Amino acid sequence: MYAMNFQNSASADDAATKLASAADGQLLAGGQTLLPTIKQRLAEPSDLISLAGAGLSGASLSGADVVIGAMTTHAEVAGDANVRSNAPAVASLAAGIGDPAVRHRGTIGGSIANNDPAADYPAAVLGLGATVRTNRREIAADDFFTGLFETALNTGEVITSVSFPQAERSAYAKFPNPASRYAMVGVFVAKTNDGVRVAVTGAGSDGVFRHAGLEAALSANFSADAVDGVDVSAEDLLSDMHGSAEYRANLIKVMAKRAVAAA
Numbered sequence: 001m002y003a004m005n006f007q008n009s010a011s012a013d014d015a016a017t018k019l020a021s022a023a024d025g026q027l028l029a030g031g032q033t034l035l036p037t038i039k040q041r042l043a044e045p046s047d048l049i050s051l052a053g054a055g056l057s058g059a060s061l062s063g064a065d066v067v068i069g070a071m072t073t074h075a076e077v078a079g080d081a082n083v084r085s086n087a088p089a090v091a092s093l094a095a096g097i098g099d100p101a102v103r104h105r106g107t108i109g110g111s112i113a114n115n116d117p118a119a120d121y122p123a124a125v126l127g128l129g130a131t132v133r134t135n136r137r138e139i140a141a142d143d144f145f146t147g148l149f150e151t152a153l154n155t156g157e158v159i160t161s162v163s164f165p166q167a168e169r170s171a172y173a174k175f176p177n178p179a180s181r182y183a184m185v186g187v188f189v190a191k192t193n194d195g196v197r198v199a200v201t202g203a204g205s206d207g208v209f210r211h212a213g214l215e216a217a218l219s220a221n222f223s224a225d226a227v228d229g230v231d232v233s234a235e236d237l238l239s240d241m242h243g244s245a246e247y248r249a250n251l252i253k254v255m256a257k258r259a260v261a262a263a
């Protein structure tokens, strides 16, 4: 590890202030991505500003919406009564992330800030049309994920919570990489008052994306059979040592059918 300054923060605004005054500071959530990155010498921040004491943990209800604090761990989301009652697909998605060690340290804020193309949470945030709250503003899910490991967050902006609207029906199905449990392909489907949303993770060469063809077919007929008639193109899908673009295109249909059946 490099020598660096470690700073605690008492709130999101305090963290933002410390970030602004550091030469090259980075926020630290559970460290599940950031610490391995530093250990591999792919990052060398001057300051690590911990959010552990910033009061950003826990989930609550706001009307029927579930509001999850940025520092809430995956294990806490999976076990939370409010999440399980009003956003059960988010709870079961969280329960399927990584292994117990990752679930007890990794956070929803760190996951979506990092926007790994194979991460699970981006599919739930985009699939449910959630709202990301920061210390400065609210960002709609459709505007938040902007590319591989890229988001709409500005330098120094801190995610404080994510607000998930309640869906009539929703579910997430993923085909996990057997080593890491990251999604080879994961599909989140949600039937809401505004129509059907389908978000795909693990497969897009630009990260998580909505699939217009699946949304149209499922809006007309919300059944697993409706997925059969949808053309899922391999163009622009990821191709790597784990699977070709064509393999992932096929998995998108299989996971979409499983998600609709589960919903």
Ligand SMILES: Cc1cc2nc3c(=O)[nH]c(=O)nc-3n(C[C@H](O)[C@H](O)[C@H](O)COP(=O)(O)OP(=O)(O)OC[C@H]3O[C@@H](n4cnc5c(N)ncnc54)[C@H](O)[C@@H]3O)c2cc1C
Residues within 6 Å of the ligand: 026, 027, 028, 029, 030, 031, 032, 033, 034, 035, 051, 070, 071, 074, 096, 097, 098, 099, 102, 105, 106, 107, 108, 109, 110, 111, 113, 114, 118, 119, 120, 121, 157, 158, 159, 160, 180, 181, 182, 183
């Ligand atoms: C072995 C292993 C297996 C995994 N398997 C899966 C899996 O199956 N599915 C999956 O989805 N994920 C998986 N993960 C990722 C894991 O779930 C973490 O959520 C992810 O690594 C982010 O970690 P973290 O929350 O500890 O954030 P950190 O590593 O602390 O931070 C990550 C990045 O986000 C920034 N950041 C953190 N919090 C905020 C905030 N509130 N506002 C703004 N920026 C912030 C940090 O500055 C940093 O750049 C796995 C990780 C490991 C190590």
